[in-house]
Amino acid sequence: METPSDAAAYPAHWEADVVLRDGGTARIRPITPDDAERLVSFYEQVSDESKYYRFFAPYPRLSDRDVHRFTHHDYVDRVGLAAFVGGEMIATVRYDRINADGRPATGPDADQAEVAFLVQDAHQGRGVASTLMEHAAAVARERGIRRFVAEVLPANTKMIKVFTDAGYTQKRTFEDGVVRLEFDLEPTEQSVAVMRGREHRAEARSVQRLLAPGSVAVIGTGRAPGGVGRAALRNILDSGFTGHTYAVNHAFPEGGSTLDPEGVPAYRSLREIPGPVDLAVVAVPAAHVPDVVRDCGEHGVQGLVILTSGYAEAGPEGREKQRALLRQARSYGMRLVGPNAFGLINTAPAVRLNASLSPRLPGAGRVGLFTQSGAIGIGLLAALQERGPGDGAIAGVSTFVSAGNRADVSGNDLLQYWYEDPDTDVALLYLESIGNPRKFTRLARRTAAAKPVVVVKGARHSGTVPLGHTVPTTRVPDATVSALMRQAGVIRVGTVTELIDAGLLLASQPLPAGPRVAILGNSEALALLAYDACLTEGLRPQRPHVLPFAATTAEFRAALARALANDRIDAVVLTAIPWVAEGSSADPEEIAALAQALREAAAEGPAKPVTVVHLAMEELAGALSGTTGATAEPGTTDTPEAAQGASEAPEARPAGPPRIPAYPAAERAVRSLAEAVRYAAWRRESAVPGKVPEYEDIQEAAAGSDIERLLDELTDDAEPHRSVALPADEAAALLGRYGIRVRAALPAPDPDTAVRAAEALGYPVALKTTAPHLRHRADLGGVRLDLPGERALRRAYEELTDFLGKPEELRPVVQAMVPRGVDTVIRASIDPAAGAVLSFGLAGAPSQLLGDMAHRLVPATDRDVAEQIRSIRSAPLLFGWRGSQPVDSAALEELLLRVSRLVDDHPEVVGIDLEPVVVAPQGLAVLGASVRLARPPATTDLGPRRLPVY
Secondary structure, X not given: OOOOOOOOOOOXXXXXXXXXXXXXXXXXXXXXXXXXXXXXXXXXXOOHHHHHHHHOOOOOOOOHHHHHHHHOOOOOOEEEEEEEEOOEEEEEEEEEEEXXXXXXXXXXXXXXEEEEEEEOHHHOOOOHHHHHHHHHHHHHHHOOOOEEEEEEOOOOHHHHHHHHOOOOOEEEEEEOOEEEEEEEOOOOHHHHHHHHHHHHHHHHHHHHHHHOOOEEEEEOOOOOOOOHHHHHHHHHHHOOOOOEEEEEOOOOOOOOOEEOOOOOEEEOOHXXXXXXXXXXXXXXXXXXXXXXXXXXXXXXXXXXXXXXXXXXXXXXXXXXXXXXXXXXXXXXXXXXXXXOOOEEEEOOOOOOEEEEOOOOOOOEEEEEEEEOOHHHHHHHHHHHHHHOOOOOOOOOEEEEEEOOOOOOOOHHHHHHHHOOOOOOOEEEEEEOXXXXXXXXXXXXXXXXXXXXXXXXXXXXXXXXXXXXXOOOOOXXXXXXXXXXXXXXXXXXXXXXXXXXXXXXXXXXOOOOOOOEEEEEEOOHHHHHHHHHHHHHOOOEEOOOEEOOOOOOHXXXXXXXXXXXXXXXXXXXXXXXXXXXXXXXXXXXXXXXXXXXXXXXXXXXXXXOOEEEEEOOOHHHHHHXXXXXXOOOOOOOOOOOXXXXXXXXXXXXXXXXXOOOOEEOOHHHHHHHHHHHHHHHHHHHHHOOOOOOOOOOOOOHHHHHHHHHHHHHHHOEOOEOOOOEEOOHHHHHHHHHOOOOOEOOEEEOOOHHHHHHHHHHHOOXXXXXXXXXXXXXXXXXXXXXXXXXXXXXXXXXXXXXXXXXXXXXXXXXXXXXXXXXOEEEEEEEEEEOOOEEEEEEEEOOHHHHOOOOEEEEEOXXXXXXXXXXXXXXXXXXXXXXXXXXXXXXXXHHHHHHHHHHHHHHHOOOEEEEEEEEEEEOOOOEEEOOEEEEEOXXXXXXXXXXXXXXXX
């Protein structure tokens, strides 16, 4: 684009696609001279009242001078941004740097700017101004501006509200008939909360528009049977969609509507449809998709489901086509599912939409399902249908989206929607890639606080994702991803079968109050399998109560009622095998009666989860789900209780016998129950959020000055973005600003220097190498401890150099001995996708060989770090294993919190490695430390709202 000769380079990174309040999208970018005609057209469509509010006087048209001034910017002191939909400018924001007297200024010494907005009247109320505000504030902060000033007429209440609702620290005055607003641009807790709240409402609304359209057009239906478009149309009609349905294909006759072979209105082009179209299902060849998207955008379609393949999954050329498709769809304000999508489903009675390639609308239920893979989507829908067929099934679906190449709509969008969706109690996701792990973790944590989120992550070990997924591959190891999900309350399972198993239980049962499990049934062998499985999963089972092989329905019911009434029981696993009475197999009516009895006992007892393990009794599983045999009484409901807390009173449950999940193997039932137990414990703990402590001795400002100085001194002008390692003394000084003391390690290039160092530190001392290949390798003899005097030190020095190499290669140091304890390692690192991660483990083999590390997102709370040090497998070594003295866990937790604060306060700190940290029964000692810095700051989740573009 053409830019003024005296301007900074066009800041392409300011461009962004955003979701507006009503769920539509817009593009925000800097205004350029090429926008002159768009600006004039935009201004002509603004009402006289809005113009008066902007300029404080009648201003019917822009002069040539105005147009030049508003389209020529230096992108430093004078900046203009605009929002566009369909290539049309719909809103602008402009700021000019000023000095303290309000006069135009340049340079970093002037840190405030005057800002003004103008929004086309037809687009007011869509949240355009508040979105532009976020982006203008981010741009201003990047250019060294710390404060916005705005003058607004008192009658312009809408614009005053945009400023006052932003959440920034502000000052408001009234003078000469004008409201003057000043507000700092540094993000605050309130401004971040406001931004995320708007993001949630906008993205949830955009998904709702896709899932609950009033009208759907299938484009590419063809006239002959067969084909993807024809199948999609047939599925929409068979599902009983409550809105209007249209068929579109260029093979239909010209001149208006005719009847499609399916009996719906058919048109040659979408443009010929007389009424609005909310959702378009596109099944034309990839070469024709751009023309179809253009027609959809010009017709006002709100969302697209692109079933067409041949995009990123087909290679580099297809990847570029996919990017162009996304840009085109967003330019018209449309969200996109796909391409190469399997489709979407909404079973709500008011919608009943099956805009997918699934031949059947699944039973209505309380499970929301998102998959990236169409094949996995087919399998999940089939499995849910098999485990509980029929409408209202135990594992029925509320909504389903299979996003294919997921160029736009992703699992994050569905989490935004499901969070407040009253029809969804459990969210199940199959993910092959996570484009924004930090945002996913944030959204999942919020959703998990209200309803379970269960995830299967594909490509765990290969490190690759399908070609169609253009998200950047994250460098976060799979173990770290799993730990972060656990921190967020996500139930991560390993297989699709486990996904269904967990969803089955969580969608139908209350959450358990604890890990105590009663096991009962008419098979001792099956009961013992369940008992062993409980122990394996960390549950606390009672000895099984075995009923007679031919136990009656009454005996089963009584045993279950007693177990549920027991205050020392939190959940029940019931086992059942076929029984033979009087020489014949069990009667189906008897199985139905047994299921009804168990459901009634569960309904009458305290609200505790019940799960059944059956062997060769598929009829029992169907009867327990309420889909065969006995059913709930008329007028009762079977609304699941997965979103209720474990302490809910029994009367809070819906009336009527609850559905009970059944499993063909004890291990599967118990594993699902164990996941529910762990999730319920997380829910109870997260109800009282942890705190990020304040420490009076932290010198945040001084640390910031040190970091700026060090970056100026150490970074290479040729590679300004590369990270640099701090010298040992500078690293220790920076850590000291946050109360983290690193024990001195004095260089010992020769024996005499080593002796002088030891005398300065005081005996006993340790002699160790710092060469990278020998660092922390006590097993190779690179560390000699408890040297009591000069003779021992010189002998150790001689042995070290004789066995391992010359002093200049070993780089030996001398350090004072510290009290004995457990050697640990603490690390903090920045991942471009996940953000800052705090890691902890035991030094040596546990962390290096076994990968026994625990990870938490920064900023970590006191609750986070307390759980973190207890979550590693080798944690017993810290807490008195085999009679050893427990370490000072409080000091360890404080050190983790201080490291977290340092990284959170200063994003330029991209790496910290403290190893070893010797934790003694009283206190701890940091014996080794390294710090890395980089600029610009690492990517965070605090920037303005924007849709990702891959």
